[in-house]
Amino acid sequence: MAIVAQSSKYGDIGRAILAWAVGLLFFFPIFWLVLTSFKTDADAVKPEFLFFFTPTLENYLNMTENYDYWRFATNSVITSVFATVFALAVGIPCAYAMAFKPTRATKDVLMWMLSTKMLPAAAVLYPMTFLTKSLGLFDTHFMVIVVLMLINLPIVIWMLFTYFKEIPKEIIEAGQMDGVNTWGEIREILIPLAWGGIASTALLCFIFCWNEAYWTVRLTTTEAATLSKLIEGNRAPEGLFFGRLSAVSAAAVGPIIVLGWFCQKQLVQGLTFGAVK
């Protein structure tokens, strides 16, 4: 008994060390990014200033003064929020139908939706560019919102479907017997019951939208450009501006890290599924 207890105690310590190691590994790039953002462009590439340097806010001041950080940030917020809201507005009824009124095709439809995520984005780059330009939607908020919504919709529907599946069918049927119509079922029963799952889905969708770079970089120039575009724009054709780039990047990922931090409990609960009952 004693031996078992001891070995499990060592096991716990081992796991703790491992968890910390993995955690630090993931945290390090963020840490390095933030650290570098306080160095001047010149200091940033000098090995002697790796850890010890004179911190400066120059990069951040530069960014808001010269690059219009706030416009990019506002665009990021607008496009991510609306894309998430629309993805849920489409995804909730869709997942509801598949979870509670399944047909023989339901499984295939789900698979097909997921399969769209397997298509390399580059494969449709030209058609997308052509389409948005000829429709006059290039570099508009509307287009960015639609694109962000569409690329996240499969994941959103898939996640919601998994949460909705957890709700006993009889509860929805009881609602039907009690006289609610389909919209009432969704509003009065489904959404309140799957609230945790819906919130996690929304959060994840928002994070994906915020971080999306492939399309936002290629389909915008100035009007609808998001923070991803701002980072891309600082990729320095003029030279190696690591300090500046780091500041821009830190300011771009900052909000999402803070959001993730505050919602981590919600996220973990939601992502482990089955929190509905």
Add this chain to the structure above:
Amino acid sequence: MGRIVLENVTKSFGSTEVIPPLNLTIEDGEFAVFVGPSGCGKSTLLRVIAGLEDATSGKVLIDDEDVTEISPSKRGLAMVFQTYALYPHMSVRKNIAFPMRMAGMSEEEQEKRITAAANSLNLTDYLDRKPGQLSGGQRQRVAIGRAIVRDPSAFLFDEPLSNLDAALRVGMRLEITEMHERMKTTMIYVTHDQVEAMTMANKIVVLQAGVIEQVGSPLELYHRPRNKFVAGFIGSPKMNLIEGALAEEHAAHTIGIRPEHLSVSDKEGLWQGTVGVAEHLGSDTFIHIHGIEGCDPMTMRAAGDVSFKHGDRVYLTPDATQIHKFDAQGLRIE
């Protein structure tokens, strides 16, 4: 009002036909029980009536109105599920109020009905709790409360008591029966338990593999089962079905005799056997007897104080007026 008519209703899931064409009328105010072995299609039939499943063909009529294409929410029926199916995110009060709120009833009227339902179902102290904080019996009461407040034209129950323990089950059985006596609303009640069927129903519908074997009052089914299946299904302990020489004496393929229509003696009688097990219930004794040709073991019901035990040699005598005769197809011979 709540007269429910099924006209040539069928139901298939994919290519499996669960209910072949079926006709049935349930009169207004009746307490109808669908009874049959597990998997025979009772729930499916109830759900077709409710509208939760679409009939594959045929018609469902409520008060002469064809509701086959009408959604469950508009059929004016209330249902109580085996799993209670309460709304876990709402308090008991809100659960009971839900159908009234959906119907747009005034707050005042809602409150009045909630109070009345809570009183009659002993839920007054629990109105502000969530379903998760209630016992199984209490949850089932809430489900019943939610069903009664809206004055449905009929109640549908799908094995509402099978998740409760035995003692509670008997109590709830009485409550539901009494509720029916008071309200006189049509009720359709699904169960696999023939005791529930016998004690609660005005009209029992015996189902097997989606086919109605017999429809009738409990006593009709008890006294004149239409076939061997009904004979064996209704009554507890089961009717003894005897084949072979003893049956041929009565010019039948099979004869049936209920345990309560046999008398036992240690000295003389028509059929001889040995006691396998004697089950003492206090009020009665069920004796299971081996060695009688064509039916092993044969069960008989004796008085509570008889003292037969394993291995005793006994003689059984059937009450000749109570012998049921069946032909080779299992149909009753008069």
